[in-house]
Amino acid sequence: ADVELRLAHVAPPTSSFQVAGEAYAKALNELSGGTMEMTIIPGGALGNIPELWAQLRNGALDMYLMDIGGIVANKEARNLFIVFAPYLFKDQDHWRAFIASDQFAGMMGEAETNLGIKYLGYLKDRSPRALSTSKKAVATPDDIKGMKIRTPLVPSITEVFKAWGANPTPVQASELYSAMQSGLVDGQDNGITDVVAAGYTEVQDYFTPLDYLRSGVGIWMSQKAWDGLTPQQQEWAMQAADKAFAEQKPLFEKEEAEALAAAQEKGMEIVEPDTAAFIAASEPVIKGMDGKAWPAGLYDQIHNMK
Amino acid sequence: MSGALAPHWLRTGAARLRRLLLQLTRHGLGAGLAFMAGLAVLQVVLRYVFADSITWVEEISVLVLLWLAWIGAIHLWLDRSHIAVDLLLPDAGPRRDLVASVFDLAAIAGGLALAWAAETTLAAFGGVLYGSVEWPGEVKYLPVLVGGAGIALAGLLNLLAGPDRLEQADGTERP
């Protein structure tokens, strides 16, 4: 091969991140007629989330595969924090439309310039963030009152859980299974495919598809690696992302449905949420962050985009 | 090679500074551990009794843990009590002192090289944020820089003070 690139991500080798990375690697290899090859190093073996960003910016790492919102770990990319705003997107198509929009391209372009990295594209949808619980079913914000829910330490996420009356509780990912088994926490907010893949179905009884955040996997390249490619190779690198997403896109609904079925088979009950009530209870958080965590009016602009 | 060649004032000065650093780092390490343990107990009480929790406990504690490890590395070098395989080392005596001096030279070289490498790491972290506290990402790697520089200093002080001046952290003479 003419070009060999090293791609790192922080998810396990059995995760959807790995699937997305392999789809990209295959597409790139095909487009380049086998002249561009990739090594994928999963599991955070080369570094944790901020370390991999630093390596990418510095050129020590060629490529990084990460949740789109993960880029906000960089100060200069804070304009993208908006993707963590609860109920910003009405459904998965809305999220995909945003990712494909000029508005997103402008925001990501600004981040690329500031960070000195290259965004290659969007690879794969992820399960919307939801809620699983052990003791009791959660259909309304009243049900979740007083529950200890493990969430990521993202301000908009912890704030919205507080607004619903829950107590967001920090727990290390490695201890989450035991923490739910022992009752240290009552639930967590990963999407259904992650709940099934991590085996949380064994220690959680109810799943409520709140779908309050939507996201997917993006792929970036260091400026150094990008500059080392010929214009033709650069074009392939961009096209490979589109090719991978085109292949992965139809799988989203199927994988979601399969994961839900698998969860039910393991004895989990799927609870229909009163989405309107959750949205209403989220409003004060969104209003409070508008103009602070993101530019004033941006939420409405994206929320109402055509 | 070691302290024997240094003038008297330098030897005693180095020995005094070494003793001071041993005390400072020892009590600093104790304080760091007390802080971490206190936070953890507080977190359990908050969560168990009040169903509430402090979100930044883990992130701050990891920082303290990293400082413990690297300040500890300096302390243990000054104290010559890092875990090592001393099977082939000569028994106490002039030959042992010579080996110790060679190790101290290695500490000076290695410590400075490490501080230099850590400086590059810090530079690469400009702009990356550390967790929910959103401190500059460099905060995590500063302990390595300080640790490298400190180990180099520890090697130098041990070398200057000479092996006969080595005392333990509690002030008693080494047997």
Added chain:
Amino acid sequence: MIGELALLFGVMIGLLMLGLPIFFAIGAAGAAYAIVYAPKVPLMIIGQRFVNGLDSYDFAAIPFFFLAGEIMNRGGISARLLRFARAAIGHIRGGLSHVNVLASMVFAGVSGSAAADASAIGSVMIPAMKREGYPAAYAASVTAASATIGPMIPPSIPLVIYALFAKQSVGQMFLAGVLPGLGMGLVLLAASIWISRRRNYPSRPWQGWGELARSGVTSALALALPVIVVVGLVSGAATTTEIGAIAAAYAVLVTSLVYRELPLRDLWTALCTAAVDSCRVLIIIAVAGIFSYIIASMGLAYSLAKLASGLSDDPAIVLAVIMLILLLLGTVLEPVTLLVVIVPILVPTAQAVGIDPIQLGTVAVLATLVGLVTPPVGFLIYLTAAQAQVRAGPVIRELTPFVLALIALLVALVFVPGLSLWLPRLFFG
């Protein structure tokens, strides 16, 4: 790849054998690799990797458990546990020898490291055994062998390290250690009884049920600690790390308020000592991150996994091979180094052939602990020999039956997965 590995491990083991501190040898081997194979490990990576190894809150459990053990030790808890062990089995032939093992088992429930165990028990038991006519080398050997129980019964520093480097739950690893830990006590007691009978070692008079009850009552608060650890884990009151801090707080309460043997000044000394002691381990964990980066870049773990699954698909055989490798390396490397440098490479191999990583954990930890009492490099041999004021040679000879007993248990752990898995499965699905 062979050349790269030879450089990496060659430099590390070479510097170790010269007597340089372990953390220094690991770091220098990483740096040597970065220089020789530039630009595979860019300069900015080195600083990152000397943090990454330790970059998890779970590791805070290590200083916490050091602290709990240190406070218990200073606050008169070990003396009470010894008195209890003596009242329970001191009257059997070779009584003090068995008391030594039993005390280690009980002490294992409050301490997380073998060094603490050996220092606490050895300082009291070795002089006592010598006074009653046991050979000094035997007294040292039974102390050294039984001190290895400390890190198998929770709380345990090696189990924390394994869990984090193998990406397993610390809580489950703790539960997995309980039965093997008790098993270690049983096989060592058996060896102690066998030797005592053959050599006609002395016994003490039975002190009566009253003394047993009294010593049991004064020890009860200390004996409650392992129960607190397990109950705290299973009930969801706290994470393993937090339980470490709770255990330390509990030890402070018991020793200062109930036993009244720990004045404030001593508490501060205990804090400083525990912090310094834990740093010996923490710094090795911190720098080991450079090895995991290099190994991951090479893809070594996955090539090894492929190789192993091609050779044999019988989990027990592969695990037995891993056990032999660790026993062999354990003769010269100490547990922390093995657990942070070697064992993580073996985890994907084990999983590829269907070995449960929890079972691998107990096998790996016990195998590395045996290394503490096997020559030429065995920390506990030299520590207890110094306590008993004898040379290492006779202690090593006296250790033989104990080491064989531990290896027999190790083989049982390899071929009977339930010994490790039954308890964690019972509580954690």
